[in-house]
Amino acid sequence: MTATPSSAPPASPEPVTPSVPPRIELRGISKRFAATQALEDVSLDLLPGEIHGLVGENGAGKSTLVKILAGVHQPDSGTIRLDGEATQIHGPAHSRSLGIAVVHQEPRLFPDLTVAENVFIGHAPSGRLGSIDWGATRRLAEGLFRELDVQVDVGAPVRGLSMADQQLIEIAKSLSLEARVLILDEPTASLSAHEVERLFTIVRRLRDRGVSVLFVSHRLDEVFALCDRATVFRDGRHVVTMPTRDLTTADLVRHMVGRTVSLFPKVETPIGDVLLEVSGLTKVGEFRDVGFSVRAGEIVGFAGLVGAGRTEVARVLFGIDQRDRGQILLGGVPVSFASPSAAMHAGIAYLPEDRHQEGLVQDFTIAQNVTLPILPRLFPRLLTRISAERKVAHEFTEQLSVRMTGVDQLVGSLSGGNQQKVVLAKWLASRPRILILDEPTRGIDIGAKVEVHRIISELAASGLGIVLISSDLPEVLAMSDRILVFHEGKITAEIPRSQATQERVMFAATGSATGDELAVAPPAAGARGDGGLDG
Amino acid sequence: MAETGVIATQGALRTRGSVLTSFARQRELSLAAIMVVLGALVSIVAPQFLTISNLTAVAALASIYAVASVGEALVVITRNIDLSVEAMIGVVAYCVASILERHVLDAPAAIVLGIGIGLVLGMANGVIVALLRVPSIVATLGTLSIFRGLDYVIAGSHQVPLAGLPPGFTDPARTNLLGVLPEFVVIALVVVVLGTIVLRSTRFGRQVYAVGSNPEAAAILGIPARLIEFSAFSVCGLLAGVAGVMWVMFFGTINGTAGTGIVLSIVAAVVVGGVSTLGGSGTIAGAALGALFLGLTANALPLVGLSQFWLQAIYGLVILVAVSVDAVILRRLQRATAERRAR
Numbered sequence: 001m002t003a004t005p006s007s008a009p010p011a012s013p014e015p016v017t018p019s020v021p022p023r024i025e026l027r028g029i030s031k032r033f034a035a036t037q038a039l040e041d042v043s044l045d046l047l048p049g050e051i052h053g054l055v056g057e058n059g060a061g062k063s064t065l066v067k068i069l070a071g072v073h074q075p076d077s078g079t080i081r082l083d084g085e086a087t088q089i090h091g092p093a094h095s096r097s098l099g100i101a102v103v104h105q106e107p108r109l110f111p112d113l114t115v116a117e118n119v120f121i122g123h124a125p126s127g128r129l130g131s132i133d134w135g136a137t138r139r140l141a142e143g144l145f146r147e148l149d150v151q152v153d154v155g156a157p158v159r160g161l162s163m164a165d166q167q168l169i170e171i172a173k174s175l176s177l178e179a180r181v182l183i184l185d186e187p188t189a190s191l192s193a194h195e196v197e198r199l200f201t202i203v204r205r206l207r208d209r210g211v212s213v214l215f216v217s218h219r220l221d222e223v224f225a226l227c228d229r230a231t232v233f234r235d236g237r238h239v240v241t242m243p244t245r246d247l248t249t250a251d252l253v254r255h256m257v258g259r260t261v262s263l264f265p266k267v268e269t270p271i272g273d274v275l276l277e278v279s280g281l282t283k284v285g286e287f288r289d290v291g292f293s294v295r296a297g298e299i300v301g302f303a304g305l306v307g308a309g310r311t312e313v314a315r316v317l318f319g320i321d322q323r324d325r326g327q328i329l330l331g332g333v334p335v336s337f338a339s340p341s342a343a344m345h346a347g348i349a350y351l352p353e354d355r356h357q358e359g360l361v362q363d364f365t366i367a368q369n370v371t372l373p374i375l376p377r378l379f380p381r382l383l384t385r386i387s388a389e390r391k392v393a394h395e396f397t398e399q400l401s402v403r404m405t406g407v408d409q410l411v412g413s414l415s416g417g418n419q420q421k422v423v424l425a426k427w428l429a430s431r432p433r434i435l436i437l438d439e440p441t442r443g444i445d446i447g448a449k450v451e452v453h454r455i456i457s458e459l460a461a462s463g464l465g466i467v468l469i470s471s472d473l474p475e476v477l478a479m480s481d482r483i484l485v486f487h488e489g490k491i492t493a494e495i496p497r498s499q500a501t502q503e504r505v506m507f508a509a510t511g512s513a514t515g516d517e518l519a520v521a522p523p524a525a526g527a528r529g530d531g532g533l534d535g
Numbered sequence: 536m537a538e539t540g541v542i543a544t545q546g547a548l549r550t551r552g553s554v555l556t557s558f559a560r561q562r563e564l565s566l567a568a569i570m571v572v573l574g575a576l577v578s579i580v581a582p583q584f585l586t587i588s589n590l591t592a593v594a595a596l597a598s599i600y601a602v603a604s605v606g607e608a609l610v611v612i613t614r615n616i617d618l619s620v621e622a623m624i625g626v627v628a629y630c631v632a633s634i635l636e637r638h639v640l641d642a643p644a645a646i647v648l649g650i651g652i653g654l655v656l657g658m659a660n661g662v663i664v665a666l667l668r669v670p671s672i673v674a675t676l677g678t679l680s681i682f683r684g685l686d687y688v689i690a691g692s693h694q695v696p697l698a699g700l701p702p703g704f705t706d707p708a709r710t711n712l713l714g715v716l717p718e719f720v721v722i723a724l725v726v727v728v729l730g731t732i733v734l735r736s737t738r739f740g741r742q743v744y745a746v747g748s749n750p751e752a753a754a755i756l757g758i759p760a761r762l763i764e765f766s767a768f769s770v771c772g773l774l775a776g777v778a779g780v781m782w783v784m785f786f787g788t789i790n791g792t793a794g795t796g797i798v799l800s801i802v803a804a805v806v807v808g809g810v811s812t813l814g815g816s817g818t819i820a821g822a823a824l825g826a827l828f829l830g831l832t833a834n835a836l837p838l839v840g841l842s843q844f845w846l847q848a849i850y851g852l853v854i855l856v857a858v859s860v861d862a863v864i865l866r867r868l869q870r871a872t873a874e875r876r877a878r
Contacts (some may be wrong), residue, residue: 316756341756341757358749358752358755359755361745362748363744363748363749363816364748368741372741372745372758375738376738382738383732383737384740
C-alpha cells in the first residue's frame with residue numbers, strides 16, 4: 001500500500017498458514033422482519049481474492065445479507081467469522097472498521113463536497129494541530145485514483161458526476177479504508193456498457209490484490225463474465241454455490257425460480273373487446289417502444305425486475321408522467337392525459353406501488369380515503385355529507401371484505417393487507433374500466449394475499465381490464481392471461497398463459513438469452529428474448 | 536375458528552391504540568380541561584381572575600389572536616407556515632386607522648378595504664409559495680420584512696390617535712352582547728364556526744388535509760395541491776385583515792409598529808391547539824382554544840405575582856411541551872401500528 005492515511009484502522013496481520021481461512025465465513029444466518037423470514041439458515045464463504053456472484057429473485061434475501069455484512073441489521077442467529085475469527089458486526093461504523101466496504105447501486109455521497117472530501121470523509125489525514133490536512137487529503141485521493149487508473153478532478157464537487165464516477169469514488173473510499181471485503185450491490189444497473197467494462201477491470205485488479213468481492217446482480221451474463229463462483233438465494237434460503245465455469249445460465253435460472261406458493265389462480269372468464277391499446281410508447285431514459293393491448297376481462301401481467309420500466313409505463317398511462325412518443329388508444333380513441341384526474345375521468349385507475357407513500361392518507365378514516373378520488377362527483381355542490389360518504393365507503397369495503405370496526409376507523413390502524421384493500425376500494429369507487437395494479441401484494445401476509453388475488457380475479461370477471469405489475473413470479477403466472485416481460489425498458493417477451501413457465505419469464509427478465517437453452521421449457525415461439533448484454 | 540382468533544387479537548390491540556388515539560385527537564377537550572384547572576388554581580391566589588369584567592377583557596384580546604390563528608392553522612395544515620401574519624395585521628391596522636382619520640372612507644368601507652388589503656397580501660404569499668415554489672418559512676420571512684417595511688414607509692412617524700377615529704368605532708371591542716358575551720368573541724366564534732364547516736364538510740377542506748398529510752397521494756389523486764396552498768395563504772391573509780381591523784378597534788391608537796412580535800403567539804396558539812407542524816392534522820377550534828389559553832396565561836401571570844417579562848419564556852416553554860407531547864404520542868401510535876401490522 002502506498003497511500004496509507006494516518007487514521008485508517010490497522011490491518012490485522014495476515015496469518016501465514018498453508019490453508020487460508022475464508023475471508024468471510026457465514027454459518028446458519030437467519031433474520032426475520034415481522035411476518036417475513038428474510039434469511040433462513042444461510043451459510044456462505046467468501047474467499048480471499050475471489051469475486052463471488054450472488055443472484056436471486058427480488059425478495060430472495062440478497063439485500064438483507066448485504067445489510068447484515070454492512071452492519072445495518074444484526075442477524076437473529078448464526079455466526080460470522082472474519083479471517084477465521086468469530087465476529088459480531090455491531091453497526092455500519094464497526095463494519096467499516098472491520099474492512100468491509102459496500103458500494104450501492106446509487107452511491108451515497110455528499111453532493112456538495114469535493115471528490116477528495118468524499119473519499120476521506122471521517123478519516124481525513126490530520127495536520128500538526130489536529131486540523132484536517134487538505135493538501136494531504138488531495139494528494140492521497142489523487143494517488144488512489146491513479147491506482148484505479150481513473151481520471152477524476154479530486155477538487156471538483158461530486159454533484160453532477162455520473163453514476164459510474166460516483167461508484168468509483170465509493171470504491172476509492174473503500175481503498176482508502178484498506179477494505180478487505182468489497183460488496184457491490186447491483187452496481188451496473190444504471191451504467192453504460194463501456195462504464196461496466198471499466199468497473200469490471202477495476203474490480204478484477206482489486207481481486208488480484210487479494211480483496212474479496214461480493215457481486216450482487218440481476219444480470220446473469222455479468223455474473224458469468226466477472227465472477228469466479230456464484231451463489232443462488234431463493235426465498236431467503238441458500239440454494240447452491242458453484243464455480244461459474246461449472247454453471248450455465250439455464251442452471252442459474254432454474255435455481256433462482258421454482259418457488260411454489262399456494263395461490264388463488266385467475267378464474268377463466270370470457271375475454272371481451274379491446275379496452276386499451278398502446279403502441280410505440282417511449283419515455284426517453286425510462287422505456288422505449290412499448291406496445292400492448294388489454295381487453296375486457298383480461299389480466300395482463302407485467303413481469304420483470306425492479307427498475308425494468310414497468311412502473312414508469314404505468315405512471316405515463318395514468319397521466320402522472322408524460323410520454324415522449326407513442327400512442328394510447330382507450331376504447332379505440334386516442335387519448336392524452338395531462339394529469340391523473342384526467343386519466344381517472346377517462347376510466348383508468350392506478351394502485352401505486354407504495355401504498356404508504358402514494359396510496360393512502362394515514363390521518364384519514366377509511367371512509368374519507370375511499371371517497372377522496374371521487375369527491376367532486378360525489379359532492380357536486382360545495383358541502384360534503386358524511387352519510388353519503390359512509391354509504392359509498394360501506395359499499396366498496398364490504399365488496400372487498402375489509403376487516404375493520406367501521407368505516408370511521410383510521411386507516412393507519414389497519415393491517416397491511418386491509419390497508420391494501422382500502423386502496424383497492426378507493427379506486428373501485430371511481431368506477432374504472434382499466435385497473436393498473438402495481439405490486440398489489442407486496443409486504444402483505446399470505447392470507448391477505450390470497451384474498452387480494454380472489455378480488456382481482458372477480459374484478460376481471462366483472463369486465464374490467466387489468467394490468468398487473470408484479471415481481472412475484474408465481475403470482476404473475478397464476479393471475480395473468482398474458483405475460484409481458486420487461487427488461488431494461490423494453491418488452492422482451494410476450495408469453496400466453498398456456499406457455500408461461502417461471503424459467504421462460506426469468507430468462508426474458510434477466511435479458512440472458514433466448515429460451516432455446518432451456519430443456520424444460522417449450523420452444524420459445526414468440527419470445528423475443530434478445531436483450532443480452534456484452535458486459 | 537382461526538378467523539375469530541385473528542379478529543379478537545386485532546380488537547384487543549385496537550383498544551390500546553384507540554386510547555392513545557383519542558387522547559391525541561381530543562386536544563380541544565384536554566386543553567379546555569387544563570384551562571379550567573389552571574383557572575381554578577389561579578383564582579385561589581387571585582380572586583379577581585374569575586370575574587366577568589376580567590374574563591371579558593381577556594376574551595376580547597384573545598379573540599384577535601384567535602382569528603389570526605385560524606388563518607395560520609389553515610396554512611400549517613397544508614404543511615406550510617406563515618410568519619408574515621403580524622406584519623399583515625400591522626399594515627391593515629395602520630391603513631384602516633389612517634383612512635378613517637383622514638375621512639377618506641366611512642367606517643364600513645374602511646373595514647372592507649382593510650380586509651381586502653389583507654387578502655391581497657395573503658395572495659402575494661400564496662403566489663410566492665405555491666407558484667414560485669419558495670419554501671414557505673423563507674418566503675414569509677421575506678414578506679414579513681417587506682410588509683413591515685411597507686408599514687413603516689406608509690406610517691412614517693405618524694401615530695393615529697384614538698380621537699382620530701370616528702366616534703363609536705372602537706365600541707365592538709368593549710361592548711357585550713346580552714351583557715356577558717363580548718362582541719369580539721362573537722366575531723371569533725363566527726370565524727371558528729365557518730372555518731370548521733369549511734374544513735370538515737367541504738371538498739376543499741378534505742383536500743387541504745389530504746395535501747398536508749400526504750402530498751404524494753394527493754398528487755396521484757389529481758388534487759390541485761398548488762391551488763389549495765394558494766387558497767390557504769389567501770384566506771390566512773384575509774383573516775389577518777379581519778384581525779387588523781379588530782386591532783384598531785381594540786387599541787384605538789395606531790402607529791407603524793402595530794402587531795410587532797405577535798407572530799410567536801399566533802404560531803404558539805396553533806401548535807398548542809394541536810395542529811401538527813408536519814401538516815395534515817389539527818382543527819380550527821383547537822387553534823382558537825390555543826389562542827384563548829395563551830391569552831389567559833398572559834392575564835394570569837401578573838395576578839399571581841409573576842412579572843410580564845416571564846411571558847415570552849413561558850410561551851416558548853408551552854410550545855416545546857405541546858410539540859414534545861405530540862412527538863411522543865406519534866411515536867407510540869406508530870409503534871402500536873407497527874406491532875399490529877406484524878401480526
